[in-house]
Amino acid sequence: MLRLSYETLKNQGFDQYLLEDAPERVLQFGDGNFLRAFVDHFIDRMNETAGFDGKVVVVQPAAPKLNPKLNQQDGLYTLLLRGREGGRPVSYRRVISCVSRCLNANEQWDALLECAENPQLRFLVSNTTEAGIVFDPDCKKDDAPPKSFPGKLTLFLYRRYRLGLAGFVILPCELIHKNGAALKQCILQYADLWGLEPEFCTWLEKENTFCNTLVDRIVTGYPREEADALCQQWGYEDQMIDTAEVFGAWIIEGPDSLSEELPFAAAGLPVTMVKDCALYEERKVRILNGAHTSMVLGAYLCGQNIVRGCMEDETIRGFMNKTIYEEIIPTLDLPASQLTDFAAAVAQRFNNPYIDHSLLAIALNSTAKWKTRVMPSLLEYVKRRESLPRCLTFSFAAYVAFYHNAKERGDGCLIGYRGGKPYQVKDDDWVMDFYYSHKDDDPRQLFHAVVNNHSMWGDALSFLPGFEEAALAAFLRMESAGMAQAMKECL
Numbered sequence: 001m002l003r004l005s006y007e008t009l010k011n012q013g014f015d016q017y018l019l020e021d022a023p024e025r026v027l028q029f030g031d032g033n034f035l036r037a038f039v040d041h042f043i044d045r046m047n048e049t050a051g052f053d054g055k056v057v058v059v060q061p062a063a064p065k066l067n068p069k070l071n072q073q074d075g076l077y078t079l080l081l082r083g084r085e086g087g088r089p090v091s092y093r094r095v096i097s098c099v100s101r102c103l104n105a106n107e108q109w110d111a112l113l114e115c116a117e118n119p120q121l122r123f124l125v126s127n128t129t130e131a132g133i134v135f136d137p138d139c140k141k142d143d144a145p146p147k148s149f150p151g152k153l154t155l156f157l158y159r160r161y162r163l164g165l166a167g168f169v170i171l172p173c174e175l176i177h178k179n180g181a182a183l184k185q186c187i188l189q190y191a192d193l194w195g196l197e198p199e200f201c202t203w204l205e206k207e208n209t210f211c212n213t214l215v216d217r218i219v220t221g222y223p224r225e226e227a228d229a230l231c232q233q234w235g236y237e238d239q240m241i242d243t244a245e246v247f248g249a250w251i252i253e254g255p256d257s258l259s260e261e262l263p264f265a266a267a268g269l270p271v272t273m274v275k276d277c278a279l280y281e282e283r284k285v286r287i288l289n290g291a292h293t294s295m296v297l298g299a300y301l302c303g304q305n306i307v308r309g310c311m312e313d314e315t316i317r318g319f320m321n322k323t324i325y326e327e328i329i330p331t332l333d334l335p336a337s338q339l340t341d342f343a344a345a346v347a348q349r350f351n352n353p354y355i356d357h358s359l360l361a362i363a364l365n366s367t368a369k370w371k372t373r374v375m376p377s378l379l380e381y382v383k384r385r386e387s388l389p390r391c392l393t394f395s396f397a398a399y400v401a402f403y404h405n406a407k408e409r410g411d412g413c414l415i416g417y418r419g420g421k422p423y424q425v426k427d428d429d430w431v432m433d434f435y436y437s438h439k440d441d442d443p444r445q446l447f448h449a450v451v452n453n454h455s456m457w458g459d460a461l462s463f464l465p466g467f468e469e470a471a472l473a474a475f476l477r478m479e480s481a482g483m484a485q486a487m488k489e490c491l
Contacts, residue, residue, distance in 0.1 A: 027056030029126040033221035037244035050263035055100035066104035075099035077240035090173040150186035167207030180210035297400035327389040331380035397474035
């Protein structure tokens with residue numbers, strides 16, 4: 001079977017959109033599945049429908065050696081977007097043609113720096129994981145290249161400055177708060193560490209736009225079990241197939257002029273330009289992530305294993321909906337339609353027939369997740385309504401039940417049992433030590449210890465009137481009636 005390439009597609013009579021030649025306008029630090037199914041998909045759509053006319057240079061920022069597969073395929077790869085729309089399963093195939101080439105920062109550092117000489121290069125994108133935007137004081141100006149991503153970017157920007165060329169619009173996609181501001185701060189630290197001239201910092205401030213962004217799309221990557229059959233169906237070999245859900249959202253904090261340079265709206269893309277990402281970040285964490293964390297531990301103890309199974313269970317689905325619409329949304333400040341539309345999309349995403357999202361995977365480190373994703377909604381609900389939200393309180397009791405049920409030590413985990421079969425509880429060591437030390441507590445002792453654990457929750461829960469008693473009552477009902485019946489009674 002012939003490898004995917006422009007020639008292969010031409011010989012097949014491929015009649016979908018392809019862009020073979022265009023100026024390189026985007027430099028992308030990261031060659032992983034997410035950026036290829038998200039940013040590159042959006043750029044490809046802008047090329048087709050909004051006249052963006054730009055190619056992307058993909059950079060492998062940390063890999064020791066170049067992965068040649070993307071270059072061997074002329075930068076082409078097949079993207080499958082799959083999920084539900086209007087309640088029905090859908091699947092869309094698109095050959096992405098916006099990538100010009102792939103460079104390796106370690107092997108091709110000089111070639112990467114040469115990209116700074118291109119006056120048409122305007123946009124820098126990155127996704128180097130949450131640990132990528134960090135300042136490493138061991139990086140040196142003479143390193144070729146520096147180890148850290150911000151170190152590499154500093155030297156790239158410095159080369160651009162020395163050439164007297166215009167700066168960039170910088171769009172980091174790492175999942176950290178205020179990612180653009182964090183990246184800019186790292187670069188300023190390197191400029192100071194390396195003694196770069198003050199004029200460079202002035203150019204950095206005036207000629208470059210660092211945007212805070214928020215990204216949202218579940219990307220499932222290379223479909224290993226389906227790949228051979230798909231390639232047979234399409235008539236070409238593609239070693240870079242990428243898969244993702246249909247839903248996507250990109251919130252970009254930047255100036256109004258950015259909408260003219262990046263015609264997302266004209267391409268009909270789910271990209272929102274805003275003055276401040278904070279309310280949208282809060283919406284995602286509290287509704288999407290909060291729905292996961294408040295639901296999955298109880299759902300697992302009800303016998304479910306994947307998120308889609310929860311959506312097929314009337315009680316669990318009802319519990320999730322009540323939690324979102326009656327207890328989380330009333331604590332948020334975006335317009336109601338933006339909150340309810342997002343919540344409706346979450347329900348469809350959770351019911352994606354192409355994704356088997358494990359509840360135990362979501363359950364990892366649930367202590368910190370409950371604190372950041374659920375507790376703010378609980379506290380804000382009490383503040384606004386002067387009463388305890390029943391479902392969010394129940395979710396805390398389910399969290400305790402999930403952990404307290406694990407009374408055995410394992411290798412880096414605690415081991416509990418559901419229906420006679422073991423499951424693993426994984427969290428920070430000190431959290432697991434705490435629950436193991438309280439494994440023989442009676443329910444009242446247990447809840448008093450958990451609610452008053454300041455390392456977990458600060459003072460927030462211990463001073464919340466009636467919370468300890470309400471959570472304990474929910475837990476006792478779980479033990480007497482079973483998790484499914486106790487959850488049903490919340491409705």
